[in-house]
Amino acid sequence: MLLSALAILSSITALYVWYKLTRRSPFDHIPGPPSKSFLLGNLGELMQAQVGSTDFAWQETYGDVVKFKAAFGIDRFLISDPKALHHILQTSGYRWGKYRERVELSRLMSGKGLTYAEGNAHKRQRKIMLPGFGSSEAGNFLPLFFSCAASMSRRWSDILSFSENQSHVFNLPEWISRASLDAIGQAAFDYNFGATANHETELGKVYQNMLTKAFAAPSNSTLLTMELLQFLPRSLLEFLDDLSPSPRLAAIRRAGEVANALAEELVSTKANALLKGEGQKDIMSLLVKANASESPKSRLTHTELISTMRVIIFAGFDTTSNTLAFLLYELARNPELQHNLRAEIRAAEKEASSRGESQITISDLKGMYLLEATIKETLRYHPVAPHILRTAKEDDILPISAITTTTGQVLTELPIPRGTRVILSIPAYNRNKKIFGDDAHMFNPYRWLELNHVVKNDVSLGPFANLATFSGGIRSCLGWRFAIIELQAFVVELLSKFEFHPTAQIEHIRREAAFAMVPTVEGELDKGSQLPLRVTFA
Numbered sequence: 001m002l003l004s005a006l007a008i009l010s011s012i013t014a015l016y017v018w019y020k021l022t023r024r025s026p027f028d029h030i031p032g033p034p035s036k037s038f039l040l041g042n043l044g045e046l047m048q049a050q051v052g053s054t055d056f057a058w059q060e061t062y063g064d065v066v067k068f069k070a071a072f073g074i075d076r077f078l079i080s081d082p083k084a085l086h087h088i089l090q091t092s093g094y095r096w097g098k099y100r101e102r103v104e105l106s107r108l109m110s111g112k113g114l115t116y117a118e119g120n121a122h123k124r125q126r127k128i129m130l131p132g133f134g135s136s137e138a139g140n141f142l143p144l145f146f147s148c149a150a151s152m153s154r155r156w157s158d159i160l161s162f163s164e165n166q167s168h169v170f171n172l173p174e175w176i177s178r179a180s181l182d183a184i185g186q187a188a189f190d191y192n193f194g195a196t197a198n199h200e201t202e203l204g205k206v207y208q209n210m211l212t213k214a215f216a217a218p219s220n221s222t223l224l225t226m227e228l229l230q231f232l233p234r235s236l237l238e239f240l241d242d243l244s245p246s247p248r249l250a251a252i253r254r255a256g257e258v259a260n261a262l263a264e265e266l267v268s269t270k271a272n273a274l275l276k277g278e279g280q281k282d283i284m285s286l287l288v289k290a291n292a293s294e295s296p297k298s299r300l301t302h303t304e305l306i307s308t309m310r311v312i313i314f315a316g317f318d319t320t321s322n323t324l325a326f327l328l329y330e331l332a333r334n335p336e337l338q339h340n341l342r343a344e345i346r347a348a349e350k351e352a353s354s355r356g357e358s359q360i361t362i363s364d365l366k367g368m369y370l371l372e373a374t375i376k377e378t379l380r381y382h383p384v385a386p387h388i389l390r391t392a393k394e395d396d397i398l399p400i401s402a403i404t405t406t407t408g409q410v411l412t413e414l415p416i417p418r419g420t421r422v423i424l425s426i427p428a429y430n431r432n433k434k435i436f437g438d439d440a441h442m443f444n445p446y447r448w449l450e451l452n453h454v455v456k457n458d459v460s461l462g463p464f465a466n467l468a469t470f471s472g473g474i475r476s477c478l479g480w481r482f483a484i485i486e487l488q489a490f491v492v493e494l495l496s497k498f499e500f501h502p503t504a505q506i507e508h509i510r511r512e513a514a515f516a517m518v519p520t521v522e523g524e525l526d527k528g529s530q531l532p533l534r535v536t537f538a
């Protein structure tokens with residue numbers, strides 16, 4: 001406590017001096033909202049509201065490049081402009097990096113691996129992992145994802161069969177996140193976490209609600225502390241994160257420790273066998289072989305190996321499971337869509353079984369257009385990683401589609417001084433009317449099936465469907481193909497067996513900003529992530 005206070009005091013002083021010295025703004029005429037306070041600027045509006053709500057309001061009023069005030073009157077930008085996003089995420093290479101205090105948090109969550117590394121170290125690690133994430137690798141996991149979905153649906157069937165009128169309210173995140181954890185464990189590491197079968201597994205328990213505990217509803221003082229951290233040296237940051245008694249940080253550390261122990265155990269029991277298997281492209285084999293590599297260019301250190309496993313667990317399960325929860329939520333609210341989608345699934349299952357297949361195959365999935373459209377629309381409308389944070393590490397010229405300054409000038413580029421921080425708004429980009437149509441704020445999967453409803457972007461962004469949901473460029477999501485196939489498998493299995501109905505609470509679902517987006521019920525944040533739907537047999 002004393003340490004934090006000292007650190008904060010000294011940084012305020014340093015900050016003030018720094019602020020006085022560097023106060024020069026090339027941004028004076030860029031439009032944006034008036035600041036609410038000197039200490040926090042507009043950060044409260046942006047970080048304490050539901051995901052996207054402030055982003056959408058600003059986008060509507062000020063456009064796709066919005067200047068706002070972060071703490072202490074410093075300018076920051078909220079960006080949803082395709083050209084600017086493309087430049088920052090892709091063309092600029094490593095000239096735009098993550099916020100340093102966030103990199104530190106990432107260390108706490110998953111160690112010094114892929115999400116921690118920058119520059120050449122990041123490039124090397126990514127190159128090692130890439131072969132494990134191709135489309136045939138992901139496609140091979142379809143039967144596995146079906147079987148994870150089936151274990152969950154068997155448990156649901158049991159519960160329904162024993163319930164009085166064959167109907168039961170399931171809190172989706174609780175179930176899906178465990179099923180998704182099992183799916184990622186088996187796909188990436190050939191290891192069964194057993195989280196669906198046994199709700200008491202340690203990893204399942206510490207990860208359950210970790211994000212909500214650690215990041216949801218940041219208070220003013222949490223926001224201020226986060227802002228102050230950017231001025232501290234790395235070593236001090238590391239020290240504070242490791243020792244801070246804050247319950248938020250403690251929840252992350254705890255999850256980190258459990259995941260670390262598990263990764264170490266997995267590696268030590270499997271490494272020998274994996275080293276013997278020639279030419280295997282599964283993720284775990286790639287990692288272990290890279291650790292044994294002679295060449296420094298293709299070598300992964302032991303620390304990198306372990307933390308990369310943690311990155312995959314962490315990046316891979318909550319994201320996919322919250323996306324699925326929001327997809328089912330939309331289906332519960334749109335019975336007709338749910339009905340049509342089920343009809344498409346039943347038809348495909350019939351087709352597969354007439355060929356003598358017990359399950360839908362990858363090639364069947366390619367013809368399931370409504371399924372694909374519904375998944376695209378969910379990823380567009382409910383992007384579970386809402387904000388990507390970047391700092392300019394060098395002076396730069398940012399290309400933008402066009403903004404009109406408050407003095408009436410039209411700009412197509414913006415000079416950016418080194419150190420400038422931006423927030424890339426995925427929800428706002430994903431509802432850019434120029435790309436997705438005037439009805440961008442409506443959930444409508446059919447837009448993807450209508451000619452010219454979604455227009456081709458002048459720059460293409462992200463690996464999938466021109467969406468920013470998986471980020472883009474050099475740090476884009478590695479696991480997006482896994483995510484999509486997993487989503488397809490779960491939707492097929494669940495819709496073919498069950499029908500989803502609204503509950504009274506779903507009128508009060510919040511898109512909670514907790515680092516990632518998690519569904520919660522208004523006024524019940526203490527219960528963690530919640531999305532209760534009534535389920536019956538279909």
Ligand code: HEM
Binds near residue numbers: 383388469478
């Ligand atoms: C719907 C599901 C998913 C969404 C929306 C999603 C989204 C994202 C986003 C936005 C990033 C960039 C984060 C940043 O730069 O700050 C990212 C990175 C990453 N994702 Fe995903 N992800 C999903 C599922 C997965 C899955 C299933 C895996 C693994 C099997 C995975 C593995 C990764 C990895 C390894 C990175 C780090 C890449 C790097 O730093 O180079 N993701 N993801």
Ligand SMILES: *[C@@H]1O[C@H](CO)[C@@H](O)[C@H](O)[C@H]1NC(C)=O
Binds near residue numbers: 164165167
């Ligand atoms: C029976 O099902 C209906 C909706 O299908 C639900 O409203 C009701 O509460 C259920 N009753 C019991 C006892 O579960």
Ligand SMILES: *[C@@H]1O[C@H](CO)[C@@H](O)[C@H](O)[C@H]1NC(C)=O
Binds near residue numbers: 036
């Ligand atoms: C947080 O700060 C804002 C000003 O930025 C203020 O309007 C609000 O009342 C504060 N909230 C609390 C709980 O103090």
Ligand SMILES: *[C@@H]1O[C@H](CO)[C@@H](O)[C@H](O)[C@H]1NC(C)=O
Binds near residue numbers: 302
């Ligand atoms: C990774 O390499 C280091 C150093 O060569 C070695 O000590 C460690 O056991 C290796 N880890 C695995 C899982 O093979």
